[in-house]
Amino acid sequence: MSPRHTLLAVLTAVIWGFNFVVIQWGMAGVPPLLFVGVRFLVVAAPAVLLLAPRPPVAAWKVAAVGTFLSLGQFAFLYAAIDAGMPAGLASLVLQSQVVLTIVAAAVVLRERPTRPQTIGVVLGSVGLVVVGAGRNGHVPLPALLLCLLGACSWAVGNVVVRALKVPGGLGLTIWSALVVPVPILLLSLLIDGPHGMASGLSAFGWKAVVSTAYTAVLASFVGYGVWNSLLARYPSSQVVPWVLLVPPVGIVSAWLCLGETPGPAELAGGAVLVLGVLVAQDKLRRRPRVATPPGSSTCTPTSASSTTTAA
Numbered sequence: 476m477s478p479r480h481t482l483l484a485v486l487t488a489v490i491w492g493f494n495f496v497v498i499q500w501g502m503a504g505v506p507p508l509l510f511v512g513v514r515f516l517v518v519a520a521p522a523v524l525l526l527a528p529r530p531p532v533a534a535w536k537v538a539a540v541g542t543f544l545s546l547g548q549f550a551f552l553y554a555a556i557d558a559g560m561p562a563g564l565a566s567l568v569l570q571s572q573v574v575l576t577i578v579a580a581a582v583v584l585r586e587r588p589t590r591p592q593t594i595g596v597v598l599g600s601v602g603l604v605v606v607g608a609g610r611n612g613h614v615p616l617p618a619l620l621l622c623l624l625g626a627c628s629w630a631v632g633n634v635v636v637r638a639l640k641v642p643g644g645l646g647l648t649i650w651s652a653l654v655v656p657v658p659i660l661l662l663s664l665l666i667d668g669p670h671g672m673a674s675g676l677s678a679f680g681w682k683a684v685v686s687t688a689y690t691a692v693l694a695s696f697v698g699y700g701v702w703n704s705l706l707a708r709y710p711s712s713q714v715v716p717w718v719l720l721v722p723p724v725g726i727v728s729a730w731l732c733l734g735e736t737p738g739p740a741e742l743a744g745g746a747v748l749v750l751g752v753l754v755a756q757d758k759l760r761r762r763p764r765v766a767t768p769p770g771s772s773t774c775t776p777t778s779a780s781s782t783t784t785a786a
Contacts, residue, residue, distance in 0.1 A: 476705075476713055483701045484717040492724020494694045495562040496732050498553065501686020504678030506671055507553035508663035510687075513679070515545060515655035517691035518648070527649045536639045541651030544632030544699070550659055551625030558618035563735045566725025567606050568622040573715050574600055575630035580711040583634055588712040595755020599719040599748050606722060606744030633715060636706045645700035652695070716755035719748045 476484065502510050521527040530537055556565055577596055580586040588596070636647070663672060705714045723745035729735040737745075 476709060480705060480708070484705060484714065485720065487698045487701045488717055488720035489724050490693050490698045491718065492566055492721045493728045494690060494698075495556070495566045495725045496728045497686045497689045497694075499556050499562040499565075499729075499733065501683045502553065502557065503682070504680075505675045505683055506663055506667045507557040508550060508659050508666065509672055509675045510683070511549050511553050512656050512660040512663060513683075514549070514687050514690050514695070515652045515659070517687060518545075518652040518695045519650075519656060522650045522653055527646050529650050530646050532639065537647065537651050538654045539635050540632060540639065540647060540703075541654035542632075543628050543635055545652055545695075546655045546659060547628030548625045548632065549655075550662070551621045551628060555618045555621035555625060558621060559615040560618035560622050561614070561729065561735055562733060563722075563726040563729035563737070564614060565622055566729075567603060567722040568619065569626050569629065570599075570603060570718055570722055571623065572626040572630040572633070573719055575627060576633040576715045577712050579630055579634045580637060584638055584711070586637075586710045586712055592712045592716065592755045595716050595751045595753070597751070598754055599716065599751030602719070602744045602747030602751055603722070604744070605740055605747060606726070608740060608744075633706065633711055636703055637711045640707050645696065645704075647703045648695055648699040712755075716752050719752045719755075723748055 498510075522529070552565065552569060556562065560568070574596055577588055577592070581588060667675065702714075726735070726737050726745060730737050
């Protein structure tokens with residue numbers, strides 16, 4: 476990945492890491508599925524108003540992306556947080572999708588991970604286990620299972636995006652969001668009932684508004700716009716490991732904002748996660764120096780560099 480795309484991947488991880496705190500902070504009193512529906516009404520608004528061009532692919536492909544990457548992932552995630560999953564731990568458990576994505580891409584798309592990528596994913600997985608083992612207290616089993624289902628949906632969505640190679644990350648994010656509001660709001664009506672939805676809307680205060688603005692504009696427009704663009708440009712095994720940075724950001728932000736104090740194992744596991752990302756992206760290997768042959772022209776390296784950059 477180019478330096479610019481690497482910085483964009485890191486920015487996305489930071490936005491998504493803080494996203495868990497924002498969701499938990501703003502969802503008080505609002506049913507989780509209703510909260511998801513309102514978020515994606517905002518995300519889909521540019522498509523409804525025809526302010527964003529539709530990706531030049533069949534509508535069913537865009538709908539398939541939205542079903543797994545948005546509808547499934549966030550319905551399960553919001554439900555998990557509402558069921559008692561702490562924000563910091565949710566940011567960790569959801570990243571089990573990294574291993575699932577790379578394995579699924581290898582099977583379905585024949586994208587064989589390189590040795591550094593395999594080592595990096597193993598290190599990242601070890602970091603996830605270390606952080607999870609270091610959590611204090613108990614997490615309700617339904618909350619854990621819901622979060623894992625969200626990770627599975629995200630993994631399937633990653634492979635679908637890569638397989639379809641839909642151009643235009645922001646356009647895909649916006650138009651794929653069209654599949655979310657109607658089914659998620661109908662499901663909320665079925666589960667919460669008319670009275671529960673009415674109570675949730677009355678509880679939709681300024682915190683919920685700020686949370687929705689963050690999750691829609693930054694997490695969806697910026698985050699998934701960048702994410703989908705990178706998946707369309709690079710193999711999944713190069714892009715996906717960067718989200719292993721999300722749990723350390725989520726744990727630290729939950730510590731600072733929500734008082735979820737991390738223990739030594741969580742901090743150590745977060746460090747292993749970061750190491751896993753660096754190894755997977757082949758950032759730690761020392762690059763051999765290219766010796767300049769005696770008498771060669773000094774303009775040759777510049778010309779080669781220009782060619783590489785253009786590629």
